[in-house]
Amino acid sequence: MPARSHYLNNAATTWPKPECVAKAMAAFLEGRGANLARGSASRRDLGTLDMVTTCRMKIAALFGGPDADPRNVTFTANVTEALNIVLKGFLKPGMRAATSSMEHNAVMRPLRRLEGEGVSLAVMPCTREGTLEPDTLARELKKGLDLVVLSHASNVCGTVQDLDRLAPLCAAAGVFLVLDTAQTGGVLPIDATGWNLAACCFTGHKGLLGPQGTGGILWRDDFASVCRPLIEGGTGSFSHEEVQPSVLPDKFEAGTPNLPGLAGLLASLDWLGETGIDTIRKREDELGRKLLFGLRDIPGITLYGIGTMENRLPVFALNFDGVDNGRAALELADRWGIETRPGLHCAPVAHRTLGSFPQGALRISPGFFNTEEEIELCLEAVSTLSRENPHS
Ligand SMILES: Cc1ncc(COP(=O)(O)O)c(C=O)c1O
Incomplete structure (x- = not known):
């Protein structure tokens, strides 16, 4: 060897x-460590709130530009969880979804499960090089769709889809477009606002250079409001109610988040910003x-x-x-x-x-x-x- x-x-x-990632995670665990929105507003509690809010702001700005609302960022364990929340939260029997023939199983497996439950699914063929031609998408949109979900770039051969041409087709047809940015977040510019993405799903541990166990979604308001949460439970808010809050970010974030992970992700986002x-x-x-x-x-x-x-x-x-x-x-x-x-x-x-x-x-x-x-x-x-x- x-x-x-x-x-x-x-x-x-x-x-x-980057070295700052492990340092920030250790600093959180050793020095601060307070839970999110589940304390007494002590300095340590506020420190955690500040860290998570800053992380939301940086993610919103990175994917959605300066006007994106940080409250529309949901944190998850990875992009697989993010895609499951989005697809299972929106698609119901009788709806029609389309995806490409270059997808990761993080997209394909939830879609196949939903197909078994009555969602109709079109897998749009890509070229031998892995490109989805706009004409192929246009043809599928003409048949009537409720949602399109695409990987921005292939994890097998690196082919990048041309969102500048594909996204306007979905916008013109009034169809929700969900993007899996697992391979491109932190590496290519992503314009969730300009592309009118219903949900921009990301993972923290690849191009964003953060730790495993982090990821999330940047939602468009109207799409978030029609999706059901996959997981319900404590949010540290609206505790007098026995039903899940409908406001963001609480709606899709039940349970204690991966706070050391988010401390690391925040450090890597800072590093990305500087570099x-x-x-x-x-x-x-x-x-x-x-x-x-x-x-x-x-x-x-x-x-x-x-x-x-x-x-x-x-x-x-x-x-x-x-x-x-x-x-x-x-x-x-x-x-x-x-x-x-x-x-x-x-x-x-x-x-x-x-x-x-x-x-x-x-x-x-x-x-x-x-x-x-x-x-x-x-x-x-x-x-x-x-x-x-x-x-x-
Ligand atoms: C295109 C794509 N989608 C989804 C995933 C799943 O990522 P994660 O394991 O972080 O959920 C990957 C990881 O390889 C990927 O490359």
Whole structure:
């Protein structure tokens, strides 16, 4: 086993995190630690309220711009929970929903459950590169829909959907659009207000560089008001009532939130603000370009998705001719200390679209903290595996 490891699995979760994240989490647990809205308005109570409110404000501004209302931010454990709250809170038997053929199971599994309960579901086909064409969406909208839910970018091959063209189609048809920003939050500009998103669902532990166990939703008022909460219980407010409050943020936030996680998320949002999303995007794009152009030159491998850096994130899926991608991932880890992810990436429908089902693919996803040397090492390692492959 090599002494050093090289983490190229940032599409699963980003690592390392900025140092301030762990420090803020430890500082919360060790020094403050008060619950949210469930104390006596002591300094410690107010400190927690201030921390959570500031985090709401930063999320609202990041996804919705300066006019977005921080009360419309719901915190959840991750984007999977966020999507479940939104989809199960809105869709009822007899309604019609559409999604794309590039979705993660965080979207597809709740939709399939709802389909079994009488919601009708259209899975709109994407191109072989994973792009949803506006014409495909327009055709589906014409048939009549109640909701569209899309991933902003693929966690398998990095293809980014063109929201500037897709979102206005939903707005013009008066159909609610829900966006899964798991792969793009903190990496690409997201304009929940301009795109008229009904719900912008996010996860804290990927591009936002925060801890696992954080995520949430930025709601549009009219959509939030027609969704039922998935979980009901104590909110620290309206305690004289036995029914769930209907005001935001309380409506969708029953139970004690992940406060150490939110302390860490707030620190990472501050760090993102200081560093700048443009800087992060530029750096990731440079590393991605180097990796992509190098991979394209290696014989004996198949690359999936877009063949350039246009409209894509640095998330690359590939297969070796004749070498199982699980075996390749193990070899990369054991011989070079390179951490990747093989298999189906919780997105079987995306692999079907790309032509890599059922075997899946090896996914390599560099992040902001990787170095050029690590990309070179990865290219050397992939090239060596391909050369050693007796079938190539
Ligand atoms: C596009 C997409 N959606 C949803 C998820 C689920 O994220 P989480 O596990 O944080 O809920 C992921 C994670 O890989 C993803 O990439």
